[in-house]
Amino acid sequence: MSARSAVRRCGIALALLAVVGCVPAQAESGSSREGAAAVLMADLVPDLAIVGARVFDTDAGFVPDRIVLVRGERIAAVLTDPATVPEGATRVDGTGRYLIPGLWDAHVHYGFTPGLDHVTLGRLFLVNGITSVRDTGGHLIALADARAAAARPGAAAPRLFVAGPLLDDTNRVYAGAAPGFPDIAAGVDTPAAAAREVDALAARGVDLLKTYELVTPAVFRTLLARAAQHGLPVTAHVPLAMDGLEVAGSGIRGMEHLRNLELACAREHARLLEARLEALANPEGLPGHELRRRIHAEQRAAAFATEDPARCAEVIAALARHRVFQSPTLTITSGDAARLFADPAWRATFDYLPHAVGSAWHTTAAERLEAPPTPLAVAHTRWAMAMIPRLHAAGVPIMAGTDTPIGLLTPGFSLHEELRMLAEAGLPLRDVLLAATVRPAEFLGLEGQLGSIAPGQFADLVLLDADPLADIRNTRRVHAVVRGGVLFDRAALDGLRAELLRAGAAP
């Protein structure tokens, strides 16, 4: 019997219990049927009833006057009739408010900044309505405590989906050898080493893999093939030794920062690739971060200035055809041109960071403001912003991610800036919300569990005081957060904010 036919046989009153299966085996046979149903009802008193809110429906947008029942860590039902709300649940008044799925930041690095501990990170995300994050690069040993904490019921932290280390060449970009390049990568220089590394990460329970810019094509293909054997999605910085069009059709599930797609969109993309292959032979023996910097410096400006619209349309069509998820991370990509850190209101978010980290960020912001944005940074930002409506029009799935805590992007707060920028770039507001909810769940193959408001989904929810489809900045007006069925009401969120500010204050 399908779940759907089971629901029909239960009738209206029990339809809400579809998620837990409303017709147990014993209830179907003879005299015990009524008794079993009664037991079932008693069992199924919801823990939370969010009443009267407009509820975000992935297909329809906001629908008015819904009641969302939460039992345990999942959504038990979405009802229309207040009279059917069972007694005994904690009622949350959603009147005049907007209920959206818990938000995701699809690109974060927990292990990037020493002194920025996972408890602080978790709270920063949660008070901003973020209930899931993808960690797109960090050694698992550094993430162990964060993963354990996030898995605890009632955690004041988002769900944490991890890639493990960036998978790069043995001459890796992030090797811990230069300031700004901490060791968050693993080096793999042969297909055999790549297969071993994927097996090891799969055994340690990673949720995805991330390949990086200096891997060879042979290693890249092995990484993808081996990941497929483990059922792991892979996201990439397009390797510098490959063309973006080829990578789009390689079996890759995602790409970060639109990285190196400008090279594939350039009129002379083939000549640029040839030049890159020569540079990657690395006759001077440059360290990985310097090798990458040099190649970007030689090729990017020319690529932005000589885009071939037909070639770019071909690349974008391939991304759509193969459904390659894009995390444009506009906040970090535009960092040096848009200069969020020039705004005192943004710098005020540094007060929520541990004091040593916050004051270091203030110093860095002041230093960066001494020089004007480079023409390359301006061109890069313009190009990335212009790509958003083109990707969307072609049907390429877009995810919201920020790269926090890199680039003076305060965890949690930065996601709302990313949403604003996606909207400013021309992504329709409903799609902006999808980019931060159901799309990242889809990337991980978890859309049946996370990312929308429906029976059976994990109860990860954000109650907003104003309509984010009227103004995307209303995603900041968080009234309450539910994470895995646990309610953080306004008072609880204010308490977490106060604790963050206390740790951020000068000793």
Ligand SMILES: [Zn+2]
């Ligand atoms: Zn990153």
